Amino acid sequence: MPVSSPEVFSAEYAGACFGVSRALDLTLKTAESAKGRVFTLGPLIHNPLVTQELAKKGIRALDENDIEHLLPTDTVILRTHGITKALYTRISKRTTHIVDATCPFVKNVHTEAQAFEANGYEVVIAGEPKHPETLGIQGQVQKAFIVEDANDLPPNLIGKKVGIVAQTTQTHEMLNSIVSAAKLHASEVVVKDTICDATKKRQEATERLAQDVDCMLIIGGKNSANTTRLFEIASRYTLAFYIENPEEVSAKDFANFAKIGISAGASTPVAHIKRVRDILKNSSKNTT
Numbered sequence: 001m002p003v004s005s006p007e008v009f010s011a012e013y014a015g016a017c018f019g020v021s022r023a024l025d026l027t028l029k030t031a032e033s034a035k036g037r038v039f040t041l042g043p044l045i046h047n048p049l050v051t052q053e054l055a056k057k058g059i060r061a062l063d064e065n066d067i068e069h070l071l072p073t074d075t076v077i078l079r080t081h082g083i084t085k086a087l088y089t090r091i092s093k094r095t096t097h098i099v100d101a102t103c104p105f106v107k108n109v110h111t112e113a114q115a116f117e118a119n120g121y122e123v124v125i126a127g128e129p130k131h132p133e134t135l136g137i138q139g140q141v142q143k144a145f146i147v148e149d150a151n152d153l154p155p156n157l158i159g160k161k162v163g164i165v166a167q168t169t170q171t172h173e174m175l176n177s178i179v180s181a182a183k184l185h186a187s188e189v190v191v192k193d194t195i196c197d198a199t200k201k202r203q204e205a206t207e208r209l210a211q212d213v214d215c216m217l218i219i220g221g222k223n224s225a226n227t228t229r230l231f232e233i234a235s236r237y238t239l240a241f242y243i244e245n246p247e248e249v250s251a252k253d254f255a256n257f258a259k260i261g262i263s264a265g266a267s268t269p270v271a272h273i274k275r276v277r278d279i280l281k282n283s284s285k286n287t288t
């Protein structure tokens with residue numbers, strides 16, 4: 001006897017954010033028209049399935065150490081994180097075919113940091129010291145301090161004008177604590193809130209949905225920090241499954257759940273969510 005299909009709900013915010021969708025589109029369009037080889041500078045996103053799909057189209061990840069081996073006919077696509085001016089110069093000495101897929105929100109942080117410096121402010125970046133995005137911001141100006149913890153503010157800011165920007169994925173709590181600490185020492189503190197709430201929105205939406213379903217499927221690369229975080233959040237409230245490849249999902253395995261929730265990290269293409277939904281919705285046809 002066929003059973004009824006489970007109800008399948010997607011989180012209000014799930015899957016590729018604006019910047020990642022844009023970078024994927026740009027990459028695919030570039031590959032269609034490029035005459036020579038096409039590389040992304042490092043993996044375009046943390047999703048092995050997407051990396052494989054891009055490799056099938058001839059788009060490969062380039063290691064920074066291999067920049068000097070580029071040919072003038074090669075095309076290099078810059079990731080959403082952005083890069084330093086110095087790295088851009090290294091690439092442009094090898095090829096003029098550079099496609100900048102830096103997220104416009106990250107570009108905005110570059111612009112704000114440059115404006116601070118041009119107006120005589122000491123630039124402070126609230127962010128992770130080794131993250132490529134933070135290093136890319138730092139590499140847009142002559143000098144900038146990267147600060148992850150309010151206690152790490154450099155003492156030479158005392159009495160200075162300080163301009164603060166944030167790595168886009170930081171929390172407001174972290175930014176506010178650094179701003180408060182800077183105000184104790186600096187003669188003036190100006191803050192540009194450059195935090196992007198795409199990650200936070202996906203976490204909050206996952207938390208809401210997980211409380212209302214019998215199980216959650218979290219879709220995305222197992223090397224994606226933001227997808228792993230969604231899995232951890234969902235697991236607090238319900239049975240959660242981490243799905244890297246939609247084809248891992250078998251409708252039969254989920255036929256006994258009445259309400260299934262789906263969420264996906266900011267690096268998961270929306271097509272992967274749709275594929276999982278389609279498989280689950282077919283469970284009644286496959287179950288006897």
Ligand code: SF4
Pocket residue numbers: 017018019020080103104105106168196197198199266
């Ligand atoms: S998380 Fe925000 S800043 Fe980062 S790529 Fe996505 S939209 Fe851009």
